[in-house]
Each structure stands twice: as structure tokens, then as C-alpha cells.
Amino acid sequence: MRMVDLIIKKRDGGELTDDEIQEMISRYISGDIPDYQMSSMLMAIYNSGMNDREITTLTLAMRDSGELVDLSPIPGIKIDKHSTGGVGDKTTMIIGPIVAACGIPVAKMSGRGLGFTGGTVDKFESIPGYRTTLPMEDFFRTVREHGISVIGQSGELAPADKALYALRDVTGTIESIPLIASSIMSKKLAAGADKIVLDVTVGSGAFMQDIDRARELAKRMVAIGNGAGRETVAMLTNMNQPLGHAIGNNLEVKEVIEVLHGRGPEDLREVCFALAGMMISLASGAANTTGALTDESLAHKLSYEQGMEIARGKIADGSALVKFRELISAQGGDVSYIDDPSKFSTAPAQCELIAESDGYISMINTMEFGLAAGRLGAGRTTKEDVIDMRAGIIMHKKLGDEVHTGDVVATIYGGSQGCPDRPLDVIEENMRAVTEDLKQAYTVSSAEPDRISEILEIIRGGDI
Numbered sequence: 001m002r003m004v005d006l007i008i009k010k011r012d013g014g015e016l017t018d019d020e021i022q023e024m025i026s027r028y029i030s031g032d033i034p035d036y037q038m039s040s041m042l043m044a045i046y047n048s049g050m051n052d053r054e055i056t057t058l059t060l061a062m063r064d065s066g067e068l069v070d071l072s073p074i075p076g077i078k079i080d081k082h083s084t085g086g087v088g089d090k091t092t093m094i095i096g097p098i099v100a101a102c103g104i105p106v107a108k109m110s111g112r113g114l115g116f117t118g119g120t121v122d123k124f125e126s127i128p129g130y131r132t133t134l135p136m137e138d139f140f141r142t143v144r145e146h147g148i149s150v151i152g153q154s155g156e157l158a159p160a161d162k163a164l165y166a167l168r169d170v171t172g173t174i175e176s177i178p179l180i181a182s183s184i185m186s187k188k189l190a191a192g193a194d195k196i197v198l199d200v201t202v203g204s205g206a207f208m209q210d211i212d213r214a215r216e217l218a219k220r221m222v223a224i225g226n227g228a229g230r231e232t233v234a235m236l237t238n239m240n241q242p243l244g245h246a247i248g249n250n251l252e253v254k255e256v257i258e259v260l261h262g263r264g265p266e267d268l269r270e271v272c273f274a275l276a277g278m279m280i281s282l283a284s285g286a287a288n289t290t291g292a293l294t295d296e297s298l299a300h301k302l303s304y305e306q307g308m309e310i311a312r313g314k315i316a317d318g319s320a321l322v323k324f325r326e327l328i329s330a331q332g333g334d335v336s337y338i339d340d341p342s343k344f345s346t347a348p349a350q351c352e353l354i355a356e357s358d359g360y361i362s363m364i365n366t367m368e369f370g371l372a373a374g375r376l377g378a379g380r381t382t383k384e385d386v387i388d389m390r391a392g393i394i395m396h397k398k399l400g401d402e403v404h405t406g407d408v409v410a411t412i413y414g415g416s417q418g419c420p421d422r423p424l425d426v427i428e429e430n431m432r433a434v435t436e437d438l439k440q441a442y443t444v445s446s447a448e449p450d451r452i453s454e455i456l457e458i459i460r461g462g463d464i
């Protein structure tokens with residue numbers, strides 16, 4: 001097989017055979033195919049696409065490029081949840097404890113921030129002491145003893161995706177449905193869960209900005225998951241504004257604690273109950289075969305709506321908060337921060353984004369808000385950057401909210417932008433520049449916009 005022939009074939013709209021795809025991935029990982037040829041192939045795939053068979057073969061080849069986690073020693077049905085990325089997305093920190101409070105084991109490997117999106121692992125690390133790296137046997141033991149563990153994704157999982165993602169990032173080939181679907185599903189399949197719920201975000205803060213492309217991506221991923229014998233359901237969720245009010249690591253953890261106390265922003269609660277409800281529905285009815293589910297009500301197959309009711313109940317009765325505390329403590333975190341969130345340190349500089357006209361917030365460029373939080377120090381521009389856990393944004397006004405000139409639209413928390421020793425005057429100057437730019441990242445109109453639901457569509461295997 002000559003790589004140049006495969007590139008030409010794909011460039012001209014041809015289909016790659018299974019053997020060609022498998023050999024290409026294994027030779028790339030072994031260093032036999034150089035980055036410049038793989039970059040060219042990625043662009044050819046970006047332009048010409050792939051059919052379902054090619055996407056599935058690519059996914060499985062990437063999955064098999066590294067370690068496969070075997071979760072079978074943990075009794076019960078293991079359900080994974082994955083978001084395609086968004087701004088202010090702290091759902092894993094809420095859903096994990098809700099689901100674990102039902103007795104459904106949560107063995108979760110999460111990622112770090114990527115571009116404009118934040119990462120669950122970074123958010124957990126803003127809780128002093130919390131360890132996101134555990135040896136595999138401790139990960140398993142924590143799930144067995146506490147019903148939940150959340151750690152960072154091992155570098156051994158789907159290394160082909162790691163290498164290809166880095167290449168896509170610098171070759172303008174991220175936004176390709178076959179490449180996103182295979183990237184996400186290779187990691188999900190390698191992580192070993194029995195069933196998968198996918199949160200496919202749609203809108204100005206998502207990889208998929210329109211619903212048709214999001215639906216297409218969701219269908220491809222659902223087909224791959226079900227084809228690989230893992231029941232997979234995708235939920236299309238609204239990302240036309242940051243989820244909740246908080247963007248940035250310890251700001252988001254404080255919001256998580258609010259939601260676990262039964263308070264917090266309605267959009268975030270709605271998305272969490274929907275995703276947790278779907279996970280509970282998928283896990284239900286398996287109690288008799290596994291004996292692992294502790295909640296009696298889960299012994300029979302439950303609908304998605306019934307799952308949502310149970311999820312709401314785990315917040316209302318405080319059991320999700322208890323489970324969250326247990327998780328933090330089990331992984332070395334200081335639970336006094338959970339009991340008293342005012343202990344989290346605050347950014348060294350703050351200012352306000354002020355409304356300059358009257359009307360209703362009719363558009364939020366969510367990606368710009370995500371990038372702004374990164375510029376303040378909440379994200380990384382290089383792998384070496386040190387995140388400032390205090391940096392970020394609190395949105396006081398969201399889509400559809402009425403504003404008057406002089407109202408505070410958002411509070412901006414200026415952080416050290418990747419370098420802990422950054423002097424205060426530099427932090428302040430950067431914060432003011434970010435705030436100035438954010439004036440262009442939302443629109444105020446005289447007409448009140450329609451409110452849209454947070455859950456846009458649900459796609460199951462039978463729908464494809």
C-alpha cells in the first residue's frame with residue numbers, strides 16, 4: 001500500500017477498503033507514515049467524506065491502537081456519557097453523582113479543556129487535593145467502594161486519536177463529521193462502558209453550529225456505538241449560550257454545588273436531568289441480572305421520563321450531594337470546599353461587562369465567551385500553560401433576558417493567563433482588553449426572542 005495512492009483515491013471521492021484504513025492507522029502509529037501525508041489524507045477525508053463502513057472501520061482501528069479498558073470486574077451496567085463540547089458545560093460533575101446515587105456504577109474517564117471548551121478534569125482539579133490520576137486498580141476499587149470515580153483519560157486510550165487530533169488541530173480539519181465521530185467513538189469504545197449517552201451540542205458554542213450537521217454527527221455516532229454492540233443514544237442539546245452562568249474552573253465547581261443543593265440555573269438543571277434520566281433509563285431493568293442496582297425503583301425498565309423524575313429526586317433528597325462529597329473525599333479532595341464554597345479563592349482582578357442599550361439579549365456568541373475565558377487564564381493555549389482556576393466569567397444575563405443601559409451583563413474574573421507569576425497590572429490590562437472584545441460578542445434587540453428548549457432531539461439506534 002502506497003500512502004500517496006490512498007490520498008489520491010480519497011481526494012477523488014473514492015472509498016477506502018477496510019484493509020487500507022487499518023493498515024494506514026497502524027503504519028501511522030508506528031511512525032511509518034509521516035505527518036505531512038497523514039495531514040493530506042485528513043484534508044481529503046474532510047473534503048470527500050466517508051461512508052458508514054469507512055467511519056466504523058476507522059473508529060475500530062483507532063480504538064484498537066491502544067489499551068482497551070475492561071470494566072467487567074465492576075458489577076452492574078456501566079453507562080458512559082460524553083459531550084461533544086461546549087462552554088460552561090459542567091454536567092459530568094452533576095450527572096455522575098446523581099446516577100451513582102441510584103446505585104448505577106459510574107467509572108468515568110474525562111478529558112481536559114480543548115480550544116474554546118473547558119474540560120471536566122481541569123474543573124475537578126480546582127478542588128484542592130482531588131487526584132485525577134489514579135492507578136487502574138485504585139480506579140476500580142473506588143468505583144466498587146463508592147459507586148463512582150472520575151479520573152483523567154489515560155494516554156494509552158486510543159493513541160491514534162491523540163496523534164490525529166493534534167494534527168487536525170493544526171491543519172484545519174477538526175470540523176469533519178467522519179473525523180469527529182471516529183475520534184469520539186474510538187475513545188468511548190476503548191473506555192469499556194456497556195452503554196453510551198452522547199450529548200451532541202448545537203449552536204454558537206459547539207463544533208456543530210446547525211442542527212442538520214449535529215443530527216448527522218449524532219446519527220453516525222449512534223450507528224457506530226450500536227454496531228459495536230453498545231447501546232448508544234444521542235441527545236441534541238442547545239449550546240447557543242453558555243450552559244448555566246459560570247465559565248471557568250472553580251467558578252463552575254461553585255455552580256455545581258449550587259445545583260446539587262437543588263438551586264442553580266434552570267438551563268443547566270434541565271440538561272442534567274435529561275442526560276441523567278436517559279442514563280438511568282438505559283441502566284434500569286438490569287437489577288435482576290447484576291444485583292448491583294441499589295435503588296428498588298430501578299428493578300424494572302424505566303422510560304426516559306421516569307428516569308428524569310428519579311434524577312430530580314436524587315437532587316431533592318440530597319443524595320446526589322452526599323455522593324459528590326463521597327467522590328471528592330475518596331479521591332483526596334478537601335471536602336471543606338464543598339461544604340463552604342466561599343473557601344475557593346477568587347481571581348486577583350474583576351470587572352464588569354456593562355449593557356450599552358435597552359432591550360433583550362437576542363444573540364450570544366458562545367464560542368467568543370469560551371475563548372475569552374481561556375484568554376483570562378481559564379484555558380490553555382499550549383500544553384505547558386498552567387490554568388488559573390479562579391479565572392473566568394459569570395453571565396448575569398442570558399438569551400431572552402431584558403437589559404437596560406448600565407446593567408451588568410457579566411462579571412469578568414481576570415487570571416494569570418498561563419503564567420502564575422504574571423504581575424497584577426498585566427492581568428488587569430488583559431482583563432480590560434477581553435471585556436472590550438466581549439462587547440461585540442452579544443446583541444441586544446428590541447424584540448423579545450423566542451425561548452427554545454435545551455433538549456432539541458433524541459436519536460436512538462432505531463431512528464437511523
Ligand code: URA
Binds near residue numbers: 084179181184
Ligand atoms: N471531541 C473529540 O474528542 N474529538 C473531536 O474530534 C471533537 C471533539
